[in-house]
Amino acid sequence: xxxxxxxxxxxxxxxxxxxxxxxxxxxxxxxxxxxxxxxxxxxxxxxxxxxxxxxxxxxxxxxxxxxxxxxxxxxxxxxxxxxxxxxxxxxxxxxxxxxxxxxxxxxxxxxxxxxxxxxxxxxxxxxxxxxxxxxxxxxxxxxxxxxxxxxxxxxxxxxxxxxxxxxxxxxxxxxxxxxxxxxxxxxxxxxxxxxxxxxxxx
Numbered sequence: 001x002x003x004x005x006x007x008x009x010x011x012x013x014x015x016x017x018x019x020x021x022x023x024x025x026x027x028x029x030x031x032x033x034x035x036x037x038x039x040x041x042x043x044x045x046x047x048x049x050x051x052x053x054x055x056x057x058x059x060x061x062x063x064x065x066x067x068x069x070x071x072x073x074x075x076x077x078x079x080x081x082x083x084x085x086x087x088x089x090x091x092x093x094x095x096x097x098x099x100x101x102x103x104x105x106x107x108x109x110x111x112x113x114x115x116x117x118x119x120x121x122x123x124x125x126x127x128x129x130x131x132x133x134x135x136x137x138x139x140x141x142x143x144x145x146x147x148x149x150x151x152x153x154x155x156x157x158x159x160x161x162x163x164x165x166x167x168x169x170x171x172x173x174x175x176x177x178x179x180x181x182x183x184x185x186x187x188x189x190x191x192x193x194x195x196x197x198x199x200x201x202x
Contacts, residue, residue, distance in 0.1 A: 015058060023048045023055060027069040032108040036066065036116045036123075063123060070113065071130035073106060080138035086151040086198050089142045091189045094169055098180045101173040111174065136162050149201040161196055168192070 026048035030039045041062055045052040059065035078100070081092040101107060117124035139162055146152040168188050172180050180188070 019048070019050055019054060020058060023050060023058070023065075024069045024072070027065060028073070028105050028109065031066065031070070031112070032105040035112045039066070041065075063126065067126045067130050070106075070109065071134070073103075074100065074131045075134045075138075078135040078138050080142050082142070082145065085201065086142075086146040086149070087189060087193060089146070090165065090192055091185060093139060093142065093165055094180075094185045094188055094192075097166055097169045098173060098185065101170065102179055107173075139165060146198070151198050151201050152196060156196060164192055164195060 023044065026044045027039075029047060030044050034043070039062065041052050041055050044065070045055055048054075055065060059068060078096060081089050083089050083092060101110065113123075113127060117127050140158055143152060143156060143158055143161055147154055147156060168191070169180060169185075172178055172184065
C-alpha cells in the first residue's frame with residue numbers, strides 16, 4: 001500500500017512579513033515604555049494584535065526576539081559611507097552614531113539594554129555579537145578604504161579607531177544628555193582625524 005502523501009511543513013514560508021513588522025514595532029514600543037526586564041511576550045503579542053504563538057514561531061525566547069529586533073534597527077542605522085574622503089566618511093559616521101543614540105525610541109531602549117547587559121553576561125554577549133560586531137565591521141571597511149587611499153597609515157589601530165569614533169558622541173549624548181549639532185560633529189571629526197594621524201589622499 002503506497003504511503004500517504006504528506007504535506008510539506010510550511011515553516012518560515014507561512015510567516016507573514018506584515019505580522020513580523022507589526023511584532024517588531026510592538027517590541028520596540030514595549031521596550032521603550034517598560035524596559036527589558038518588564039517586557040513580556042504576552043504584552044508584545046497583544047500590542048501587535050497576534051497570538052503569542054506567532055512570536056514563538058519566529059523566535060525561541062524573549063531574548064532572541066529582542067536581540068533580533070533591536071539589532072535590525074541598530075545595524076540599519078550604522079552608516080558606512082564612501083564620500084571619497086576620510087573627513088567626509090568620518091563626519092557621516094559620527095552623524096549616524098548621533099542619529100542612532102537620539103532615535104526617538106532607541107534612545108530610551110539603549111540605556112536600559114546596557115544596564116541589563118551589565119547584569120547578564122549572556123545578553124551582553126548577544127548584543128556584542130548581533131549589534132556591536134556588525135556595526136564595527138561596517139566602519140572597519142571605511143577605515144580600510146582610507147588606508148588604500150593613503151589617508152591613514154597601514155598600521156592604523158583599527159580597534160582603537162573604532163572606539164574613538166563612537167566614544168565622543170556616546171559621551172556627549174548618553175552621559176551629558178546633549179544632542180550634537182553640526183558644529184560639534186565637525187569639531188569631533190577634526191579631533192578624530194588628528195588622533196588617527198590622517199593625511200590627504202595621495
